[in-house]
Amino acid sequence: MSEPSFLGGRFPPHRILAGWLGEAGSARLLEYALAAEDRFIPTRLAAVGKGRLDSVVRHSSVLKDLGDFAVPLRRRALALQAELETDFEMPATPRNSTQMEVVAHGHGAFYRAHTDTFTGDHYTPGGRRRLTMVYYFHREPRRFTGGRLRLFDLAGGETIDVEPEHDSLLVFPSTALHEVERVSCFKGAFGDGRFSLNIWLCG
Ligand SMILES: O=C(O)CCC(=O)C(=O)O
Numbered sequence: 639m640s641e642p643s644f645l646g647g648r649f650p651p652h653r654i655l656a657g658w659l660g661e662a663g664s665a666r667l668l669e670y671a672l673a674a675e676d677r678f679i680p681t682r683l684a685a686v687g688k689g690r691l692d693s694v695v696r697h698s699s700v701l702k703d704l705g706d707f708a709v710p711l712r713r714r715a716l717a718l719q720a721e722l723e724t725d726f727e728m729p730a731t732p733r734n735s736t737q738m739e740v741v742a743h744g745h746g747a748f749y750r751a752h753t754d755t756f757t758g759d760h761y762t763p764g765g766r767r768r769l770t771m772v773y774y775f776h777r778e779p780r781r782f783t784g785g786r787l788r789l790f791d792l793a794g795g796e797t798i799d800v801e802p803e804h805d806s807l808l809v810f811p812s813t814a815l816h817e818v819e820r821v822s823c824f825k826g827a828f829g830d831g832r833f834s835l836n837i838w839l840c841g
């Protein structure tokens with residue numbers, strides 16, 4: 639595992655694991671996501687304006703069905719739990735429920751500053767989120783710009799910007815404030831977007 643990248647306690651603890659699934663694994667997951675294009679649904683959370691559904695918090699699309707990937711991915715994520723809890727100085731918890739989803743950020747997509755412990759999200763049935771894992775994958779060469787994950791410092795002023803590098807896993811406590819910078823993928827096809835797999839370890 640890489641050295642801690644958080645600075646003197648100013649930022650929430652976080653880790654970046656490059657090459658988490660490897661070339662073949664990342665290609666298979668991308669292929670699965672692209673083939674499921676029709677099953678992605680909007681992640682819109684808020685209605686504004688004259689009855690028009692518009693996103694003010696989150697704009698992207700999501701696939702909750704991980705198919706045959708669900709079991710092995712869950713196992714891989716849980717295998718990291720104990721080490722991460724130690725590194726992040728979080729209390730150890732028994733292995734518990736996980737939540738997983740694949741998210742596509744196409745042109746104009748974003749997710750404003752939030753924490754993942756927000757329970758108003760209708761995608762969060764019970765289970766307190768403790769660790770957030772985001773695995774990034776996309777076509778190479780990358781066909782979008784933007785889409786960095788911005789992690790705020792504990793005072794909410796400064797940020798660390800994490801590039802969504804293909805085949806990398808970012809982990810941080812679910813209580814950390816973060817946002818996804820707006821993605822530009824002008825005239826890009828669905829498959830040219832920024833794909834991510836969210837895994838939440840709950841307890
Ligand atoms: O895609 C990312 O980098 C993070 C997504 C996120 O914050 C979320 O889905 O809660």
Ligand SMILES: [Fe+2]
Pocket residue numbers: 752753754816
């Ligand atoms: Fe989040």
